[in-house]
Amino acid sequence: MPEAMKEAMVVDLRSDTVTRPTEAMRQAMARAEVGDDVYDEDPTVIELERLAAGLTGKEAGLFVPSGSMANLIAQMVHADRGSEVVLGEASHAVLHEVGAGAAIAGVQYSIIPGDGRFTAGQVRKRIKAPTFHTPGTSLIWVENTHNMGGGTIFPTAEIKAIAEVAHEAGLPLHMDGARVFNAVVAGGEALRDVVREVDSLSFCLSKGLGAPAGSVLVGTREFRTRAHRLRKMLGGGMRQIGILAAAGIYALEHHVERLADDHRRARRLADELRRLPGISIDADAVQTNIVMADLHGADAADLARRCAERGVLFHALSRRRLRLVTHLDVDDAAIHRALGVISEVLGGGG
């Protein structure tokens, strides 16, 4: 079989980061006007940053290469070296950023145990003033949706309560909103309302929204000025990146509402996987485009490897846990195919 045909048959549920730009997005990229973005002179980047600021109701946006760089810059702007950031134990910043908070921002984490969602009361208990012995708290951090929690939505009312606690203590609240559009579409709230109380946030264009790269960091004008310098310091000043910003604008204009399709497909995947013997899924936790499935007995890495041999890809997060993510490049037929392969392999047919 030709390679291109084999590739077309692969169902890649490892992440929503694997999406490829559509033909229409590529056309938008090809047409983009560009300039030098380090000088703040790329017209398409300026348009994207304005669009992001408008959508979030914040003063200014900064286009950055990745969600990880957005998170690092946010910590560097808000948090003094040697201070503490309060956040959930399974946050992306804690688990999946190669220790950048410690290694580069120089912060340590005060970690709230659990599935990534926590309460204002839990935050209050962790806030401390610096003394000659102890680090002080500098920043409170929420992740919405929560990746390792299984794409769960951080309730807006709780974010508001957490913001009150943070602001009373004179601390900023940042949202890692890599998938905040999934939260918005699934929760039926306006983005502005979801992020109203946070001082800064980032969202990714390169996940469910389907752009090839980039995130936008938004906050006050002063926050943006400092973030712009830090982006250059970290090597993220990328010059004529209007071609990437054009993909981001296209994604914001055409790929937000369709996230509902990804959510519907994740729900179908979860509902049908749960019926298979040897798999359990917390149905309440499947709120957006991520499905966490737990195996009884079978080894997750082994299952992932055997399914991959049959063209169905997903991650084994631990010995028993799988993560499957729906996105732009996974249609109903692909879900059907993935379910067929997983059930065949689990049932001993592989």
Ligand code: TLP
């Ligand atoms: N998440 C990736 C992996 O890095 C785990 C994925 O496949 O889900 N915040 C959150 C909540 C994220 O899920 C991610 C990426 C990031 C930040 C970082 O974004 P990038 O990959 O653009 O650096």
